[in-house]
Amino acid sequence: MTYCVGLCLEDGLVMLSDTRTNAGVDNISTFSKMFTATAPDERMLCLLSAGNLAITQSAWNRLQEGIAFDGTTHTLFTVPSMFQAARLVGEAIREVYRADGPTLSAQNIGFDVSVLLGGQIAGGPMRLYLVYAAGNFIEATPDNPFLQIGELKYGKPILDRALAFDTSLEDGVKLALISMDSTLRSNLTVGLPLDLLVSRQGTQTIALQRRISDEDPYLRLVRDGWSAALREAWQAMPPPPWMES
Amino acid sequence: MTYCVGLCLEDGLVMLSDTRTNAGVDNISTFSKMFTATAPDERMLCLLSAGNLAITQSAWNRLQEGIAFDGTTHTLFTVPSMFQAARLVGEAIREVYRADGPTLSAQNIGFDVSVLLGGQIAGGPMRLYLVYAAGNFIEATPDNPFLQIGELKYGKPILDRALAFDTSLEDGVKLALISMDSTLRSNLTVGLPLDLLVSRQGTQTIALQRRISDEDPYLRLVRDGWSAALREAWQAMPPPPWMES
Numbered sequence: 001m002t003y004c005v006g007l008c009l010e011d012g013l014v015m016l017s018d019t020r021t022n023a024g025v026d027n028i029s030t031f032s033k034m035f036t037a038t039a040p041d042e043r044m045l046c047l048l049s050a051g052n053l054a055i056t057q058s059a060w061n062r063l064q065e066g067i068a069f070d071g072t073t074h075t076l077f078t079v080p081s082m083f084q085a086a087r088l089v090g091e092a093i094r095e096v097y098r099a100d101g102p103t104l105s106a107q108n109i110g111f112d113v114s115v116l117l118g119g120q121i122a123g124g125p126m127r128l129y130l131v132y133a134a135g136n137f138i139e140a141t142p143d144n145p146f147l148q149i150g151e152l153k154y155g156k157p158i159l160d161r162a163l164a165f166d167t168s169l170e171d172g173v174k175l176a177l178i179s180m181d182s183t184l185r186s187n188l189t190v191g192l193p194l195d196l197l198v199s200r201q202g203t204q205t206i207a208l209q210r211r212i213s214d215e216d217p218y219l220r221l222v223r224d225g226w227s228a229a230l231r232e233a234w235q236a237m238p239p240p241p242w243m244e245s
Numbered sequence: 246m247t248y249c250v251g252l253c254l255e256d257g258l259v260m261l262s263d264t265r266t267n268a269g270v271d272n273i274s275t276f277s278k279m280f281t282a283t284a285p286d287e288r289m290l291c292l293l294s295a296g297n298l299a300i301t302q303s304a305w306n307r308l309q310e311g312i313a314f315d316g317t318t319h320t321l322f323t324v325p326s327m328f329q330a331a332r333l334v335g336e337a338i339r340e341v342y343r344a345d346g347p348t349l350s351a352q353n354i355g356f357d358v359s360v361l362l363g364g365q366i367a368g369g370p371m372r373l374y375l376v377y378a379a380g381n382f383i384e385a386t387p388d389n390p391f392l393q394i395g396e397l398k399y400g401k402p403i404l405d406r407a408l409a410f411d412t413s414l415e416d417g418v419k420l421a422l423i424s425m426d427s428t429l430r431s432n433l434t435v436g437l438p439l440d441l442l443v444s445r446q447g448t449q450t451i452a453l454q455r456r457i458s459d460e461d462p463y464l465r466l467v468r469d470g471w472s473a474a475l476r477e478a479w480q481a482m483p484p485p486p487w488m489e490s
Contacts, residue, residue, distance in 0.1 A: 153398035157427035161472050162479060170484035178479060182402040198488065208487055218485055227406050229478030234407060234423060237470055239415035240463055242453055243443065 001189035002033060002150035004048035005179055006116040007172045008128035008140040010165050012200040012207070013118045016176040017048045018184070020191030034195040035060050036206065037076035044204045045076050045085055045119035046197050050150035051112040051133070055100065059092040059113065067091050082119060082127040089117050090135030097133070114149040120204050154186040155179030169198055169207075177212075177222045194219070246434035247278060247395035249293035250424055251361040252417045253373035253385040255410050257445040257452070258363045261421040262293045263429070265436030279440040280305050281451065282321035288366040289449045290321050290330055291442050295395035296358035296378070300345065304337040304358065312336050327364060327372040334362050335380030342378070359394040365449050399431040400424030414443055414452075422457075422467045439464070 004017040015034065022028040033056070035047040049056035066073040069091055079085045093113055101111050113133045120126040128140040130147045140147050142165035148156065158179050167175070173196065183190045198208040212219050249262040260279065267273040278301070280292040294301035311318040314336055324330045338358055346356050358378045365371040373385040375392045385392050387410035393401065403424050412420070418441065428435050443453040457464050 153431070154402050156431050157399050157402070158475065158479075160430050161475055170488055171479070173485045173488065174479055174482055177485075185405050186398070186401050210487055218487070222482065225482055226478065229474075229481070230403065230406055233471065233474030233478060234403075234416070234419055236474070237419055237467060240418045240422075242455055242463070243415055243418065 001187055002050040003148070003152065003155060003180060003183040003187075003190045004033060004050055004116055004150055005146060005148045005152075005155065005159070005176050006048065006118045006128045006140070007146045007163065007167075007176060008118060008126060009145055009167055009169060009172050010142075010201070011169045012198065012203075013046070013120070013126055013128065014169060014172040014176050015046045015048055015116065015118050015197040016173075016180055017195050018180065018190045019193055019195060020189060021053050022189050025189065028189070028191065030191075030193070032195055034197060036197065036209070038206060039077060040205050041122070042204055043077070043119065043121040044199050044206055045082075045117065045121075046199070047089065048116040048149065050114050052109075055093075055096050055111065055113040056115070058096045058100065059089070059115070062092045062095050063089065067095065080121070081124050082117075082121055082129070085119070085121070086117055086127075086129040086131060086137045086139075089115055089129075089131045090137055093131065093133065094135040097135075116147055116149055118199075120199065120202070122204050126199075126201055151183055151187045151190050155183040158182065169200065173198060174222065177219065178226050181223050181226060246432055247295040248393070248397065248400060248425060248428040248432075248435045249278060249295055249361055249395055250391060250393045250397075250400065250404070250421050251293065251363045251373045251385070252391045252408065252412075252421060253363060253371060254390055254412055254414060254417050255387075255446070256414045257443065257448075258291070258365070258371055258373065259414060259417040259421050260291045260293055260361065260363050260442040261418075261425055262440050263425065263435045264438055264440060265434060266298050267434050270434065273434070273436065275436075275438070277440055279442060281442065281454070283451060284322060285450050286367070287449055288322070288364065289444050289451055290327075290362065290364035290366075291444070292334065293361040293394065294358065295360075297354075297356075300338075300341050300356065300358040301360070303341045303345065304334070304360070307337045307340050308334065312340065325366070326369050327362075327366055327374070330364070330366070331362050331372075331374040331376060331382045331384075334360055334374075334376045335382055338376065338378065339380040342380075361392055361394055363444075365444065365447070367449050371444075371446055396428055396432045396435050400428040403427065414445065418443060419467065422464060423471050426468050426471060
């Protein structure tokens with residue numbers, strides 16, 4: 001399993017993923033699920049992937065080698081807009097589907113892949129897309145500034161309650177880490193270390209890219225601090241008035 | 246969909262369920278998913294059900310009419326222990342499976358049902374079981390004092406973090422309501438009003454049974470108070486040290 005979350009905020013982009021892959025719970029590994037394509041000041045694109053590792057790696061390699069697309073061969077370094085980048089990622093997934101889908105299907109293996117694509121290309125807005133296994137996609141909007149893939153439910157309530165388009169990048173990083181921590185605690189197949197990327201609006205540059213391990217003092221502070229804060233919060237609530245004590 | 250949670254704590258039992266049923270998102274209704282069988286001071290049993298409403302209602306009716314079991318006919322009022330009550334619930338589900346399973350299967354409808362059974366029969370311990378569609382079951386223990394059925398992921402992180410066997414009944418009710426509220430916010434097919442039941446250890450009696458509506462002042466306090474407390478908690482955390490401001 002996997003948990004990846006992307007936030008497309010007024011001030012910029014936050015992308016966070018775990019690194020655990022598993023083929024059964026008795027076969028777990030660490031693979032980065034974060035891929036970037038950057039030409040500083042011109043474009044900054046970041047992909048997070050969930051699903052079958054063979055599919056996501058094949059799609060990423062195809063993207064690097066170039067995809068036949070609109071009569072020419074494109075990579076994430078040549079597409080002129082984020083919308084075209086999302087189409088390109090969808091096309092890469094469809095190429096894998098054409099190549100591997102029939103055999104996977106014959107062996108009763110689902111074509112399981114989804115990708116978060118966030119970034120900005122000079123002259124255009126910052127955007128965040130969720131590309132599905134069919135190669136189609138949706139986009140985050142100010143009304144719904146985050147998108148998730150993989151094991152999304154454990155970490156969704158905090159984002160539903162707390163995140164808004166005008167949340168600062170610093171608070172966005174905090175909330176993404178809290179959301180991830182809830183998932184790490186409840187699903188063993190989502191695991192540390194984490195990959196974090198932050199890009200500020202209008203810079204087309206990576207402001208921060210960091211591998212966060214179990215020993216990271218800030219991650220520990222978030223984990224322990226959040227548990228303590230929740231405990232204080234529910235303990236401070238008055239008891240239900242319907243119960244005689 | 247449905248969300249039901251049961252807590253089997255040192256001091257007693259807390260059972261909480263939503264009441265929404267749906268056949269597609271364009272056809273939602275309110276049905277209680279809580280059933281009780283009580284003989285005050287002698288036995289107090291409470292069932293919460295999730296899954297196909299026709300299956301759960303059929304199972305409940307069969308339990309009331311009596312199930313052929315160990316050479317005689319039993320109901321929840323005649324079984325001698327909670328373990329036998331869980332076996333009886335499992336047998337009721339298997340009766341429905343024998344009656345309806347083949348036709349459901351022929352029409353490609355899954356046999357989707359699960360039941361939380363909590364309670365106490367005089368002379369025995371308080372117990373909480375989760376009965377599966379196959380009629381087999383697991384039991385809550387002090388290490389894992391809560392069980393959930395239905396849409397369980399949204400509401401699990403708070404219970405994972407905060408609930409322990411020695412949590413008081415009052416705090417258990419609070420935490421169950423917070424867990425339910427996280428689910429209500431994130432899944433439209435889980436809906437108000439709620440059904441709550443509390444039974445104190447050793448009493449074999451219902452201490453509290455309450456229908457909780459959207460207008461309930463305490464539910465509102467929990468919902469608003471929890472959102473505010475979470476906001477304060479993450480806002481009070483220091484910003485990530487890796488980010489230049």
